Amino acid sequence: MASRAKATILDIAREAGVSKSTVSLVLQGSGLIRPETAVKVRKAIEDVGYVYNRGAANLRKAHSNVIGMVINDLTNPFFAELAVGMERVFQAAGIVPFIANTAENPVRQEEVLKSLMEQGVAGLIVSPARGTTPGAFRRIEAAGVPIVFTMRRLPESRIPVIAPDNHRGAFIATEHLILKGHRRLAFFGGSSDLVVYQQRLGGFLEACETLGIPIADRTIVEGETSRKGGIACLETALAAPEPPTAALCFNDAVAFGVMLALRKRGLEAGTDFAVVGFDDVAEAEHYMPALTSVAVDTAGLGERAAHVMLKMIQSRTTRAKDHIGAVSLVVRESCGQSRNTRGAGMGDAA
Amino acid sequence: MASRAKATILDIAREAGVSKSTVSLVLQGSGLIRPETAVKVRKAIEDVGYVYNRGAANLRKAHSNVIGMVINDLTNPFFAELAVGMERVFQAAGIVPFIANTAENPVRQEEVLKSLMEQGVAGLIVSPARGTTPGAFRRIEAAGVPIVFTMRRLPESRIPVIAPDNHRGAFIATEHLILKGHRRLAFFGGSSDLVVYQQRLGGFLEACETLGIPIADRTIVEGETSRKGGIACLETALAAPEPPTAALCFNDAVAFGVMLALRKRGLEAGTDFAVVGFDDVAEAEHYMPALTSVAVDTAGLGERAAHVMLKMIQSRTTRAKDHIGAVSLVVRESCGQSRNTRGAGMGDAA
DNA sequence: TTGATTTATTGGAACGTTCCATTTATAGGC
DNA sequence: GCCTATAAATGGAACGTTCCAATAAATCAA
Structure with a gap:
């Protein structure tokens, strides 16, 4: 059992009274060996406490399953x-x-x-x-x-x-906010060196464009993609003379941060300020208020x-x-009364 | 560059005009080879796009840094x-x-x-x-x-x-709740097939014992160690005729769940019901209200x-x-006014 | 029986490294 | 110049597996 030097295929072969090739065949589940032989070999494998050496195998096989x-x-x-x-x-x-x-x-x-x-x-x-x-x-x-x-x-x-589909996700989320009557919108968190950021921000901007939100009423605050980043974003945005009334956040972590910061100021997400997240992590549903978020089917x-x-x-x-x-907007409580709308998604693309 | 078959140590050797042994030595950073030779070899390594085959090496070396x-x-x-x-x-x-x-x-x-x-x-x-x-x-x-x-x-x-030190962590957390004046205490979440559970519950019970909380005033609700589990625990506990006024939770996830469930009922953690978590994950600090938790220095x-x-x-x-x-209690807002006490910890043990 | 066919089993070379024992080159001492 | 000591480089065996080609054993057709 506690054999010091580790057992190899040859030890098994000796133990079972067959050749190493036979053992190898058994190991790979080849149908070529007689069932009784296979049983004998498998017993020997147990007995000597063998552990397969994938490194050695890969040397010969040249494709690993790692x-x-x-x-x-x-x-x-x-x-x-x-x-x-x-x-x-x-x-x-x-x-x-x-x-x-x-x-x-x-x-x-x-x-x-x-x-x-x-x-x-x-x-x-x-x-x-x-x-x-x-x-x-x-x-x-x-x-x-x-x-x-x-x-x-x-x-x-x-x-x-x-x-x-980051662009579309951001678009439908922004659209939702605008249709709810918000006119001064923010995009919170993330940084422009990420392609994802550009896509999400792009969706946000296109929605603003399409639905007639003037550039002056769009606030963009870059920041860490974490709760902490979200807190900072909200502080910055609310310090402005004409602060936004709703925000699309780069991801849910940022959104959670924003909601915390709101609460710290005595404001409530949903009634005083609308917030939408992105990713729809498991937590979004259980948050208080529950977070409206772009579900990406993680x-x-x-x-x-x-x-x-x-x-x-x-x-x-x-x-x-x-x-x-495909993405879809899961509407919950963080951006106003909780109608149960679901935005459309889309399928494969180039 | 895009050599089809992968390069080996011998290809390098050929390229650099040395023996495979020399290449091997260079690879291991041996001081035995002449610096200029090493340079030559390293260049060859770059040129052929070599990637080291750790499997082959381990075969010989028999210890693997993985x-x-x-x-x-x-x-x-x-x-x-x-x-x-x-x-x-x-x-x-x-x-x-x-x-x-x-x-x-x-x-x-x-x-x-x-x-x-x-x-x-x-x-x-x-x-x-x-x-x-x-x-x-x-x-x-x-x-x-x-x-x-x-x-x-x-x-x-x-x-x-x-x-x-699970036992001690649970003990000091429970002690804290009792010293705050709570007399009906709960332990939420986890299940008894885990040794950790027994240790944490043990600490809780010992504190109750020591500080005179009668058995009738202790509520123990097992449950999933997640937000969802926490929500369920609180529901169960509050359904009792004489519900607890404070709870030590198996971990922070459970505690977050409890706080959510409280809010859903219009109660506030800290003022209406005291909750203490365990683990002190990063999120605990940023929660609203901030979660009192047993820090374990993860x-x-x-x-x-x-x-x-x-x-x-x-x-x-x-x-x-x-x-x-060592563990310590980080007192925040979820169990009453936020004095900044820190419980003591302990060092090594058998 | 004999040869052909199928079914099971086997030896040996190969995979890409390391490391030991050698060999070869370089330097030093006289 | 030669001998020794040191430094640098090398060939070959070994590691544990797979796989091919070959052998051995069993079955079958005639």
């Missing part, structure tokens, strides 16, 4: 939900994805990617850190390892992206990303179509 | 914070830990552990899933791979544990666990002392 998931902020529950979706499909495929966190740090990201590559991953699902340099993935692409980006894309890259995006990855690996390609996920 | 982190609920921000602490120290040691999620499912945990073992991990940091069978780690122990548990322990196991525990692991690996042992982390 998939790396590189995430820029594990602390944001959104990414945890995304990860959960992916794991569901990988689990079904008998694959254990390894998650690594870059903490929004491109240098750390470099290390993480290097390590994953050295480990011989079959594919990489990445939400790139802010400030990732354009060439960061060139080596990996050159090595022929499939990559898919989730949620975020790099400015020029040809790597497939799985993301929600887990679904995770599943989709995993499926795309699986297909890429299987078909030995490094290309795939982008997937822009 | 560390696995097995977490039972990635969705709980507490674990994300824990992970962040660990990563800090691993990063400094040039190690990239791989995180895997078990989603509180022992079967999935089994798969995850198997996969990690096959990958040849040097060590495992684990927060075991609920319902883990006592023998689940025997194989791994037998293989001589160091394990440390964080936060949770298994009933009988000899595996070292890094965890906060990131610090993570760092500690990582250090212990590193030491175990280095000294080739599979044993280590438990570490029970």
Whole structure:
């Protein structure tokens, strides 16, 4: 049982009185071996406390079933939900994805990617850190390892992206606010070096444009994409002479921050100031007041990303179509009386 | 650049006009090679787009600088914070830990552990899933791979544990409530199959005992360790004829749920009902009202666990002392007027 | 029986590294 | 100049698996 040196396939072979090749075949579940032999071998495997050495196997096989998931902020529950979706499909495929966190740090990201590559991953699902340099993935692409980006894309890259329809999400949310009668609107949180930010802000601006909100009545406050950032955004915005009466927030974390800051001032989200979030994390529903938010089907995006990855690996390609996920506005209490409207979404896109 | 078949050490050797051994030496940063040679080799490495094959190396070396982190609920921000602490120290040691999620499912945990073992991990940091069978780690122990548990322990196991002083944390929190004048107290959330639960509940009960709260005035409601669970607990408790006026919650998530449920009933945490959380996650401070909670120095525990692991690996042992982390009560607004008291903690223990 | 066919099993080479024991080059001492 | 000591570079075996080609055993047709 507590054999010191770790057992190999040869130990099993000796124990079971067969050749190493036979053991290998059994290990791979080949139908070529006689059932009784298989049983004998399996018993030996148990007896010697064998653990399969995937490194050695990969050396010969040249494709590993390891998939790396590189995430820029594990602390944001959104990414945890995304990860959960992916794991569901990988689990079904008998694959254990390894998650690594870059903490929004491109240098750390470099290390993480290097390590994953050295480990011989079959594919990489990445939400790139802010400030990732354009060439960061060139080596990996050159090595022929499939990559898919989730949620975020790099400015020029040809790597497939799985993301929600940010522009449309922001558009319908803004539209909702305007139709509720708000005329002075704000966009809170995020920073312009992110492509997502530009998309969401773009949707916001287009809605303003289309529905006749003059530029002077639009407030844009960049900030951290966290509760803290949201608090700061609201403070800044309310300090203006003609403050906004409603805000679309870059994500739910920012929205939660805004609601807290409101309450600190004795104001109530929904009645005194309308706030809409983005992502619709699980918490949004249970908040008080419940947060109106753009639902992006987080887990679904995770599943989709995993499926795309699986297909890429299987078909030995490094290309795939982008997937822009449908979004919908979930109207709750944080922007006025709670009618149960649901905005429309959309399907696949280039 | 885009060389199809992946480059090996021999390709580099050819390119640089040296032997594979020399390349290997350069790769390991050996001081034995002439600096100019090293430069030449490093250039060749760049040129051919080489990626190190750690699997092959481990085959020969037999120890692998990969560390696995097995977490039972990635969705709980507490674990994300824990992970962040660990990563800090691993990063400094040039190690990239791989995180895997078990989603509180022992079967999935089994798969995850198997996969990690096959990958040849040097060590495992684990927060075991609920319902883990006592023998689940025997194989791994037998293989001589160091394990440390964080936060949770298994009933009988000899595996070292890094965890906060749950008993004391619950004790000082309960004491605080009693000194505030509360006489009917509740303990909300968690379930009795967890050792942590027993420790926290134990602290609660001891405080009640010591400070003279009769059994009839103690309410214990088990439940999910989430917001949803907290909501349910409060509903149950308030339905009683003589409902409690204060509650210690199993963790902050439960506490948040309780506060939401209070608000839904038009009650305010702090004035109408006192609530104390456990873990002191980042969010506690920014909540409204700010949550009084038992701080466990989450990131610090993570760092500690990582250090212990590193030491175990280095000294080739599979044993280590438990570490029970100091706790302190951070008094905020959720249990009455906000005096800024801090309870005392404690240091190492057996 | 014999040869052909199918079914099970096996030895050996290969995968990309490390590391030991050697060899070769360089320098130092006289 | 030669011998020794040191520095730098090298060839080959080994690590634990897979997979191909080959062998051995069993079955069948004639």
